Amino acid sequence: NPDLSGDFGELMGWADKRRKLKVRANAETPLDTRTAVEFGAEGVGLCRTEHMFFEEERIPAVRTMILSNDETGRREALAKLLPMQRSDFEEIFHILGERPATIRLLDPPLHEFLPHTDEDIAGVAKASGLSAEELRRRAADLHESNPMLGHRGCRLGITYPEIYEMQARAIFEAAVNVSKEGKLKPVPEVMIPLVATHRELDILKKLVDETAKKVFAETGVTLDYMVGTMIELPRAALAAGEIAQAAEFFSFGTNDLTQTTLGISRDDAGKFLPAYSEKGIYEKDPFVTLDQEGVGELVKIAAERGRKTRGDIKLGICGEHGGDPASVEFCHRAGLDYVSCSPYRVPIARLAAAQAAIRGAKK
Numbered sequence: 001n002p003d004l005s006g007d008f009g010e011l012m013g014w015a016d017k018r019r020k021l022k023v024r025a026n027a028e029t030p031l032d033t034r035t036a037v038e039f040g041a042e043g044v045g046l047c048r049t050e051h052m053f054f055e056e057e058r059i060p061a062v063r064t065m066i067l068s069n070d071e072t073g074r075r076e077a078l079a080k081l082l083p084m085q086r087s088d089f090e091e092i093f094h095i096l097g098e099r100p101a102t103i104r105l106l107d108p109p110l111h112e113f114l115p116h117t118d119e120d121i122a123g124v125a126k127a128s129g130l131s132a133e134e135l136r137r138r139a140a141d142l143h144e145s146n147p148m149l150g151h152r153g154c155r156l157g158i159t160y161p162e163i164y165e166m167q168a169r170a171i172f173e174a175a176v177n178v179s180k181e182g183k184l185k186p187v188p189e190v191m192i193p194l195v196a197t198h199r200e201l202d203i204l205k206k207l208v209d210e211t212a213k214k215v216f217a218e219t220g221v222t223l224d225y226m227v228g229t230m231i232e233l234p235r236a237a238l239a240a241g242e243i244a245q246a247a248e249f250f251s252f253g254t255n256d257l258t259q260t261t262l263g264i265s266r267d268d269a270g271k272f273l274p275a276y277s278e279k280g281i282y283e284k285d286p287f288v289t290l291d292q293e294g295v296g297e298l299v300k301i302a303a304e305r306g307r308k309t310r311g312d313i314k315l316g317i318c319g320e321h322g323g324d325p326a327s328v329e330f331c332h333r334a335g336l337d338y339v340s341c342s343p344y345r346v347p348i349a350r351l352a353a354a355q356a357a358i359r360g361a362k363k
């Protein structure tokens with residue numbers, strides 16, 4: 001457990017007085033969320049919801065949902081997931097108290113949800129009533145040769161809107177339930193991943209807004225909430241001015257933005273990047289420290305274009321770079337509002353943000 005008492009706590013207190021950037025954490029489990037709060041995170045900047053679907057009692061329903069080709073089958077599977085997803089969010093809201101939570105709707109490459117073994121297939125066959133042969137055929141149809149550039153992120157929300165509808169419902173019902181207890185008023189920030197064009201966001205924001213409206217009408221409780229998007233594709237960075245019309249916040253997904261800007265797979269980069277570093281091609285691993293002339297330039301362009309459309313747009317970063325001191329300094333200079341990093345890097349980010357502010361003031 002973090003011990004932020006004594007000298008270390010005092011040092012952190014000095015850092016907090018100087019820094020301009022807020023520091024949030026990437027967390028989706030109660031343990032991570034608690035750790036983040038103990039380390040001084042001022043909220044959750046990225047709650048990745050896909051991991052919640054891999055639990056043993058959930059994954060058969062998820063597979064059934066993906067493989068059912070009729071809406072009724074999908075909705076039945078989702079109805080089983082709704083209460084579990086709702087309690088995930090209630091727990092996170094309780095731990096965070098007044099702190100904000102940015103909850104990202106589903107963003108796995110689809111293949112992670114496909115059945116891999118005969119046992120997986122048998123589980124889905126039982127739940128869906130479809131034959132094993134039919135399920136194998138459907139899974140083969142959904143197979144992709146390049147899943148990270150394929151059917152993931154908001155593309156899933158466009159093709160399977162019931163999934164995002166269920167998740168949005170779970171978020172708003174959880175927020176309403178927590179606010180009914182009378183102590184907290186969560187203001188959920190619903191985040192749409194992997195947007196490339198404002199048209200995707202327009203469709204999905206409408207779906208989220210309509211779901212919020214339904215939940216508020218059903219429960220008689222109305223809450224504030226925000227809808228925003230990740231900027232993690234070069235096209236989205238360039239189209240940020242249009243995207244900001246429907247986005248109240250941007251969170252830079254610099255893991256994917258690095259992958260797609262440099263054209264280097266984030267999963268295999270380690271195979272040749274060390275040789276590149278030796279030759280000074282990239283001074284530092286661009287997946288650790290923001291490539292400032294490339295990816296950073298896109299961050300600056302998107303921030304500028306987003307702000308031009310919506311002066312008060314909230315800007316953050318939630319890729320791994322959010323916990324890297326040189327990247328934190330870049331975010332400070334680019335005028336972002338917050339960085340979000342792994343819970344264990346929160347103290348580093350707090351210090352780095354203060355050092356960036358002090359260096360900036362000296363200059």
Ligand code: PEP
Binds near residue numbers: 048255256
């Ligand atoms: C990112 O792409 O930077 C990001 C935070 O999303 P994920 O790592 O989940 O793709």
Ligand code: MG
Binds near residue numbers: 232253256
């Ligand atoms: Mg991403």
